[in-house]
Every structure is written in structure tokens, then in C-alpha cells.
Amino acid sequence: MPRYAALIYxxxxxxxxxxxxxxxxxxxxxxxxxxxxxxxxxxGGEALQETRTATTIxxxxxAKGGDVITTDxxxxxxxxxxxxxxxxxxxxxxxALHWAAxxxxxxxxxxxxxxxxxxxxxx
Amino acid sequence: xxxxxxxxxxxxxxxxxxxxxxxxxxxxxxxxxLQDAAVSAVEAWSRHGVPDNPAAWLTTVARHKGLxxxxxxxxxxxxxxxxARLLTDDEHGSGHDDRLRLxxxxxxxxxxxxxxxxxxxxxxxxLTTVDIARAFVVPEATIGQRIxxxxxxxxxxxxxxxVPPAHELPERLGAxxxxxxxxxxxxxxxxxxxLGSRVDLASEGVRLGRMLAGLMPDEAExxxxxxxxxxxxxRRPARLDAAGDLVLLxxxxxxxxxxxxxxxAAAMVETVLRRGxxxxxxxxxxxxxxxxxxxxxxxxxxxxxxxxxxxxxSRWPTPVVRVNRAVAVAETSGPLAGLALLDELRGTPIERWxxxxxxxxxxxxxAGDVAEAARSYRQAMACPSNDTDxxxxxxxxxxxxxxxxx
Numbered sequence: 373m374p375r376y377a378a379l380i381y382x383x384x385x386x387x388x389x390x391x392x393x394x395x396x397x398x399x400x401x402x403x404x405x406x407x408x409x410x411x412x413x414x415x416g417g418e419a420l421q422e423t424r425t426a427t428t429i430x431x432x433x434x435a436k437g438g439d440v441i442t443t444d445x446x447x448x449x450x451x452x453x454x455x456x457x458x459x460x461x462x463x464x465x466x467x468a469l470h471w472a473a474x475x476x477x478x479x480x481x482x483x484x485x486x487x488x489x490x491x492x493x494x495x
Numbered sequence: 496x497x498x499x500x501x502x503x504x505x506x507x508x509x510x511x512x513x514x515x516x517x518x519x520x521x522x523x524x525x526x527x528x529l530q531d532a533a534v535s536a537v538e539a540w541s542r543h544g545v546p547d548n549p550a551a552w553l554t555t556v557a558r559h560k561g562l563x564x565x566x567x568x569x570x571x572x573x574x575x576x577x578x579a580r581l582l583t584d585d586e587h588g589s590g591h592d593d594r595l596r597l598x599x600x601x602x603x604x605x606x607x608x609x610x611x612x613x614x615x616x617x618x619x620x621x622l623t624t625v626d627i628a629r630a631f632v633v634p635e636a637t638i639g640q641r642i643x644x645x646x647x648x649x650x651x652x653x654x655x656x657x658v659p660p661a662h663e664l665p666e667r668l669g670a671x672x673x674x675x676x677x678x679x680x681x682x683x684x685x686x687x688x689x690l691g692s693r694v695d696l697a698s699e700g701v702r703l704g705r706m707l708a709g710l711m712p713d714e715a716e717x718x719x720x721x722x723x724x725x726x727x728x729x730r731r732p733a734r735l736d737a738a739g740d741l742v743l744l745x746x747x748x749x750x751x752x753x754x755x756x757x758x759x760a761a762a763m764v765e766t767v768l769r770r771g772x773x774x775x776x777x778x779x780x781x782x783x784x785x786x787x788x789x790x791x792x793x794x795x796x797x798x799x800x801x802x803x804x805x806x807x808x809s810r811w812p813t814p815v816v817r818v819n820r821a822v823a824v825a826e827t828s829g830p831l832a833g834l835a836l837l838d839e840l841r842g843t844p845i846e847r848w849x850x851x852x853x854x855x856x857x858x859x860x861x862a863g864d865v866a867e868a869a870r871s872y873r874q875a876m877a878c879p880s881n882d883t884d885x886x887x888x889x890x891x892x893x894x895x896x897x898x899x900x901x
Contacts, residue, residue: 374653463653463655464653464654464655465603465605465652465653465654465655466654466655466659466663469605485652486652487651487652487653
């Protein structure tokens with residue numbers, strides 16, 4: 373079964389959204405988790421902390437063993453940032469798009485669907 | 496050879512390729528296999544004669560060639576699954592369904608619009624990238640890139656090879672119809688002489704439209720689109736004069752219109768409108784047919800056309816539809832009524848469309864305001880347009896300037 377990553381982008385919550393708003397969004401995600409789980413489509417997924425908690429590292433010199441450069445961020449230049457993802461097991465793109473459209477992030481922001489490379493050797 | 500290979504490929508190549516794509520699940524593999532089969536055909540057909548069913552011959556041989564290739568590749572990577580599929584799947588399933596599947600795959604919304612058109616022309620119409628590039632006046636490399644990018648996406652993202660289920664059909668069919676219509680209009684608006692193209696996209700559009708209407712006869716808009724293209728194409732012999740200049744509908748020699756095509760389109764429109772599911776293509780087809788059956792510009796059923804444009808505008812509220820509606824209204828209620836409809840578009844991007852200003856100019860001239868008309872023609876010439884249209888605008892401007900002097 374091919375696998376797709378559904379990458380959820382959206383405006384980062386400032387942290388002071390009302391509890392009601394949070395509860396509603398959580399309900400929506402729970403609903404997606406239940407229906408997608410029951411259909412056997414969801415192979416995994418995580419929600420990410422905000423970009424202000426992110427740290428970027430880069431190893432200099434273009435080879436292993438170079439200096440490690442650590443920076444705070446990135447802080448999204450655009451308002452939208454990657455906020456989480458699901459891994460979806462779907463037979464083809466149409467099915468993946470159908471499920472991606474059920475992810476609450478699709479109406480609170482947008483969802484990018486990317487096929488996952490299969491390294492298992494059959495191809 | 497009585498049936499040259501080229502003709503078989505031209506007429507039935509799309510069908511054969513579509514079947515091979517279903518069997519192989521990959522456009523590139525199918526194309527390679529068909530090419531291999533075509534090479535074999537040159538020798539086999541000249542030695543043993545052309546088979547009774549050349550398309551079936553090509554399909555069978557291409558399928559074996561595809562299998563050979565897979566077996567050769569299998570030494571490097573396991574391809575059992577694909578090989579097994581080639582051995583077991585039904586070669587003689589409905590070829591019509593295969594072409595329809597291919598058309599929906601080419602027009603999948605996950606592909607960029609310009610890739611959809613290029614891929615459809617390449618795989619279904621069998622045009623070369625050189626032909627497609629010339630027809631759209633873009634570099635060959637660009638078309639090649641669009642096609643290969645689309646093919647890679649179909650393969651890697653697994654865009655399914657199928658006709659969408661009923662609940663998705665309205666949206667997906669819309670994309671297919673607009674690709675077919677885009678192919679047609681690109682051809683229709685491009686005078687062949689100026690582009691040096693060897694292919695006629697207008698005929699390719701009609702060909703695709705015939706195929707689509709034949710495959711989905713219950714979809715009223717498919718039939719509507721075909722009728723629209725036939726009725727529009729029927730007037731083509733009169734669109735340009737001997738010098739290659741644009742002739743307005745009002746001034747066209749209606750004797751050279753292809754009246755049998757107009758009659759065919761009119762019959763289609765009548766049948767399909769009776770089903771009571773009218774849509775933009777059917778309405779436009781009805782308008783084109785009313786023009787087509789009118790003996791002269793003056794005898795055209797303008798009230799009916801104006802009414803159809805109101806219907807069209809309610810579904811498709813585009814400025815271009817408005818301009819066309821204004822033309823009909825000007826015929827029934829005078830140029831000032833037409834101008835009023837145009838003036839509501841002031842300040843919108845339509846002001847960059849040369850025909851908006853040309854229509855303006857024509858109404859102003861008919862209302863007796865020659866100075867304003869001349870200004871509008873100059874506005875029109877400041878907008879982007881092709882050489883033919885530009886010459887037309889220049890001639891109109893000169894004509895009214897002479898009137899003003901004389």
C-alpha cells in the first residue's frame with residue numbers, strides 16, 4: 373500500500389486562543405483520528421510545537437565532522453508554518469486527497485500531500 | 496503498403512496507447528512499447544502485409560515488447576508484480592474506456608493546467624512535442640519538460656488511471672471539458688499561416704470533443720461542447736479574408752460557412768437542451784447555432800441570443816460574456832443600451848482586452864460619436880493582441896477617421 377505524508381501548514385496559534393477554540397479544534401482532530409483510524413488509513417502522525425521552539429543545526433564544510441552551527445529558529449518568514457503531519461496509507465492519490473481534505477488543518481490552513489518513497493525494494 | 500503505419504498510428508494510436516497504459520500502469524513504459532511495436536510493424540507489414548486489425552496487432556506486439564523490456568530490467572530489479580500484471584490483464588477490454596480513463600488522468604487537478612493540455616495532446620492525440628510547441632508558440636524544451644514532469648507525477652504520486660466516481664464527476668469533468676475547449680480555441684484563434692504550425696489544434700479539439708461526447712453521451716455538457724466547437728468551426732472559412740485579415744461576423748460571406756456542420760451542431764443542441772440540464776457549453780452552442788442558421792446579420796434572432804447571454808452570465812459572470820451580451824443587446828435595443836452594459840465594467844481588468852474597446856468603439860460609432868469611437872479604437876490598439884487583430888483595429892480606425900473627414 374503506498375504511503376503519503378499529509379503536511380499540515382497553518383498560521384501558528386499565538387498561544388492565547390480561547391479554550392473554547394482549542395476544544396473545538398481538538399474535537400475536529402479527534403473526529404479525524406477516529407474516522408481515519410477506523411478506515412485503517414492513518415499510519416502515524418504528530419503535532420509539532422511552534423516554530424519558536426525550533427532549533428536548526430547545520431554541519432559546516434559539506435561533510436560529516438565539520439563544525440556544528442546551531443541557530444535559533446527558523447522563524448517563519450511567511451505566516452504559515454508546518455504544524456504537524458499524518459502518514460496515510462492509501463491506494464492512490466485520489467484516496468489520499470480525499471482523506472487529506474478531512475484533516476481540520478485543511479480548513480484552518482492548508483495540507484500538502486506528498487508521496488513517501490518506498491525503499492522496501494519492490495520498486 | 497495499403498494502410499501506412501502513420502495513418503494507423505494517427506487514427507488509432509491514442510486508443511492503442513490508452514490500452515497499453517492500462518495494462519502497464521505507466522505512460523512511459525507504454526510509449527516505449529508502442530514505439531518498439533511500430534518499429535516491428537514497418538518490417539512485418541511490408542513482408543506479410545497489413546494485418547486485418549492493425550490496432551489489435553500493435554497492441555499485442557507492444558504488450559510483448561513491454562514484457563521483454565520488463566524481463567530485461569528484472570535482472571537489475573524485481574519487477575515480477577508488473578510482469579504478472581502484463582501477462583494476466585485483459586488486452587481486449589473496452590478500448591473506449593481506456594481512452595476515457597486516460598483523458599481523466601491527463602486532466603487530473605493535481606497536474607498543472609498547462610501540463611494537462613500538453614499531456615492530452617501528446618498521449619491522446621498523438622502529437623509530437625515539436626507540434627505542440629509550435630501550436631502554443633512556446634519552446635519545445637518547455638513542452639517536453641511539462642510532459643515529463645506530469646508523467647513523473649502521475650507515476651510517483653500514483654494518480655489513478657480511472658474515470659472518477661459519480662460524486663466527483665461534475666468537478667472532474669469540468670477540467671476535462673476546459674482542456675478540450677482550450678485546445679480548440681487556441682487553434683481557432685491562431686491563423687495557421689502566421690504560426691507555421693503543421694497541426695491544427697482546432698481540429699484536434701473537435702476530435703477530442705467527438706471522442707468525449709461519444710464516450711459520455713449522457714453528459715449534456717460533453718455534447719454541448721462538441722456542438723459549440725462544430726458550430727464555431729463551421730464559420731472558420733469566412734473568418735479571414737484573402738489577405739489573412741479578420742472579417743467580422745457581420746461582414747462574413749455566409750455562403751462559405753459549413754452549413755452541414757452547423758446543422759449537425761443545431762440538432763445536437765436541440766436534443767441536449769431538451770434534457771433540461773443546461774450548462775455554459777450548451778448555452779454557448781445554442782448561441783453559435785442561432786448565428787449559424789441566420790441568413791444575414793440583420794435576420795439573426797437577436798432577442799433570443801440576448802436572452803441566452805443573460806442565462807450564460809448568471810452561471811458564468813465573466814466580462815467576456817458581458818461584452819458579448821452587450822453586442823446582442825445593442826442589436827435589439829440600440830447602441831446606447833449596449834454601451835450602458837459595457838460601462839458597468841469600467842475599472843476592471845477587462846480594460847486590458849482589446850475587443851472590449853473595439854466593441855465600445857463600434858457602439859460609439861453607431862451612436863454617432865465618431866471622436867469617442869476613434870479614441871476607443873486607439874485604446875484597443877494599446878492593449879495586447881495578435882497581428883491579425885491589430886491590423887483589423889488599424890483598418891477600423893482609418894475607416895472612421897475618413898468618415899469623420901468626408
